[in-house]
Amino acid sequence: MDFSDLNEALASESYDQIGEICDNLMLQAASEGVPFQDEWPYAVHLLGHIYVNDINSARFLWKKIPSGLKSSQPEISAAWKICQKLWTKDYGGVHESLREFDWSSQSQGIIIAFSERYRKRMFELLVSAYSTISIRDATVFLGMNEDDAINYAAVGGWTVEPNSGMLTVKKAAVAVEQKVDPGKLQRLTEYVFHLEH
The missing domain is CATH 1.10.10 (Arc Repressor Mutant, subunit A)
Structure with missing residues (x-):
């Protein structure tokens, strides 16, 4: 699987493109019959959807992830926990979920950027409310x-x-x-x- 577009987006901090890039790569791999599930960057894919606040896409992706990977790769579950907190509007829980996991180097940039973006969005919410x-x-x-x-x-x-x-x-x-x-x-x-x- 060629993840060069994904790696380039991560390197250039184009986090708003991550979800769409991963979706397209997943469709391409599925259409070509390429087995990809074991090497797929599910955590980053979930975080890409979370970053742009596309919770529905993150939920659908979660359903596609093989249960064995959900239990064997804790970072996937940690990303999913953020999604759950967003879904239930547990504002404090979102921040806790971001802080309580030791994120991989591949995920750290998007986590930091999302954390800042989320905090800014919460601040704007407080100003308006x-x-x-x-x-x-x-x-x-x-x-x-x-x-x-x-x-x-x-x-x-x-x-x-x-x-x-x-x-x-x-x-x-x-x-x-x-x-x-x-x-x-x-x-x-x-x-x-x-x-x-």
Whole structure:
């Protein structure tokens, strides 16, 4: 099996392409009748789908993985655990699943990138959903200890209320579209016309 496209995507940190590359290689191998199951990078394949938040594709792939490989290759089960936590919206569990396994060198890059991406997505979720949040709850969503969560939030412009143990969320500026009153536009046009003539 030629995994050069996959290896190139991993080397160039093009993690958003991993799932699709693996899907295409798997289809190609199946259509050519090439036995591939024992050497297939199932963990990376699962992580590729997880990285782009394609949980349904990850679930279907999980069903295709031979049960012997699921039990003999713990990294496959570790990747699946992340998928399960995402599926059940166990935000803190996702961070725990990322940290608790000793990932292979092939998977480490995508794990680090996904962890950062996921943390950023959780931060954006908090910004859109809360005006204040307890430091403890923020640590769960961000997967950090209290000091790191406070520092991370401070970079985003949040403030800490030390007496209450709460973070005040800084809302992102919302661009407001202004509608032009046709009557005002008409008067402006007439005024400019009058000035020119």
